Amino acid sequence: KSGTGVEFSDGTIQTTAATNGVGRKNAIINGNFDIWQRGTSFTFNNTNGYTADRWLVTPGTGGTVVVSRQVFTLGQTDVPNEPTYFLRIDRTVAGSSQSYPIQKIESVRTFAGKTVTLSFYAKANTALACTPYLEQIFGTGGSPSAQVNYSSTAVNLTTSWQKFTSVVSLSSISGKTLGTNNNDMLTVNCLLPTSGTYIFDIAQVQLEEGSTATQFERRTTNDELILSQRYYEKSYNQADAPDTVAAGGDTFFVSTGAANYRFTQTFNVSKRAVPTINIYNASLAGGTTIRNYTAVSDVAYTVVGNVTERMFNISPTTPVNENMYAFHWTANAEL
Numbered sequence: 001k002s003g004t005g006v007e008f009s010d011g012t013i014q015t016t017a018a019t020n021g022v023g024r025k026n027a028i029i030n031g032n033f034d035i036w037q038r039g040t041s042f043t044f045n046n047t048n049g050y051t052a053d054r055w056l057v058t059p060g061t062g063g064t065v066v067v068s069r070q071v072f073t074l075g076q077t078d079v080p081n082e083p084t085y086f087l088r089i090d091r092t093v094a095g096s097s098q099s100y101p102i103q104k105i106e107s108v109r110t111f112a113g114k115t116v117t118l119s120f121y122a123k124a125n126t127a128l129a130c131t132p133y134l135e136q137i138f139g140t141g142g143s144p145s146a147q148v149n150y151s152s153t154a155v156n157l158t159t160s161w162q163k164f165t166s167v168v169s170l171s172s173i174s175g176k177t178l179g180t181n182n183n184d185m186l187t188v189n190c191l192l193p194t195s196g197t198y199i200f201d202i203a204q205v206q207l208e209e210g211s212t213a214t215q216f217e218r219r220t221t222n223d224e225l226i227l228s229q230r231y232y233e234k235s236y237n238q239a240d241a242p243d244t245v246a247a248g249g250d251t252f253f254v255s256t257g258a259a260n261y262r263f264t265q266t267f268n269v270s271k272r273a274v275p276t277i278n279i280y281n282a283s284l285a286g287g288t289t290i291r292n293y294t295a296v297s298d299v300a301y302t303v304v305g306n307v308t309e310r311m312f313n314i315s316p317t318t319p320v321n322e323n324m325y326a327f328h329w330t331a332n333a334e335l
Contacts, residue, residue: 026217027105028188029054029227031120031205033069033085037234039241040069046095050334052087053228056102060194063095070201078161079121079203081218086121086203091192099192100133101202104335106272108136108184111209113172118188119165119206119213124157125199131155132166133189139179157200165213182273185335229269234330242330243280250282250326252293257321262304262313271309271333279303279314280328290316290327301327309333 035053042051043066044059051057051067059065070088072079079086091099118132132152138144152166170186178184188207192200204216219227225238240246253263281287281298289298305313316325 024217024219025206025208025214026219027110027186027207028103028205029105029231030224031216032083032218032224033087033203034221035225035228035238036069036085037228037232037236037238037242042067045093050232051101052085053224053232054103054334055087056104056334057089058098058100058102059091060095060099061097062093063091063097063099064093065099066090066092072203081204081216083203086201089192089200089202091197091200094196096194098194099200100189102187102189103205105186105188105207106335108138108173108176108178108186110186111170111207112136113170113174114209115167115169115211117165117167117206117208117210117213118152119163119204119208119216120190121161121163121203122155122157122190123159123161123201125159128157128198128200129154129193130157130164130200131191132164132168133191134168134170135187135189136170136173137185137187138173138176139181139184141180141183143177144179144184145176161201161203163213167211183335226269229267230272231334232330232332233267233269233271233275235328242278242328243285245283245285246328247282247326250291250328252324252326254322254324255316255319257319257323259319261319262315263325264311264313265329266311267309267331271331272335273333274307274309275331275333277303277307277312278330278332280330282326282328290314290325292316292320292323292325294323295320299325 030053033052045064048058057067068088070086131154134150136148150168155164235249237248255261281289283291290301292299300317304315
């Protein structure tokens, strides 16, 4: 609506002053931890992994972390705006390097040459230091410029929720060179201690232009899901983790039986880059087949043709005329 601000899909209006340029003021996607397409509990041993959408967690060398979605008590007032969820990192095995959550924000152009403020709520099961850490990364491929790191003063967590802020002046990228693989980025980390075991909780993460932390930007769950799906999308219902036995949301098609038959699956949102496609059988977890409901059997398949940012093709290896097939899928285009 002209002169009033930005209208979201739910009909709410955010004033122009509260937005950043042509986008929204918070560069963090899923900073309220509402979207968990991959599941709600994960264990990582000495390897990185995605958890809540857009949030990668590193356990540290030799470390083990259990990452889970936690629910706020209804009506609590320690963290404002009545958030539903927060992210918990339970470091159950100490490693020899730091554990941390990280979000990779697309494009190193983001806030380049600007002063930004990172704000978040956090607590721990014991006194704990957390160091906010930003990086301008120029990508891979060719001869990109070296990354530029920004380490802030550590903040001291207690067993109670507190709001923390960190102000960082990002360098201009004038004269820098991007990699050729279209994966340059601005990353936001919160570095946790190198040694020891602990429980770390974080909520309402925001990165915005300026030297002052403003009120957390609340976006609708639908808007947040659409933003997340640029990087990761699934056919499953939101409550069902990939590779579980779940018929809800699976894709059906009927084959013509032609040798060159293919079914085209389009995405809800165009992906950041050509995604990696994983196919799942709705009736059989851990399998490498799709379901033939007509023959009541599990059959081999082939992802055929070019996968693009908008779609992919799939075909039974031996299609049977007028047989009905079903499958689930995920498309991953994370940085």
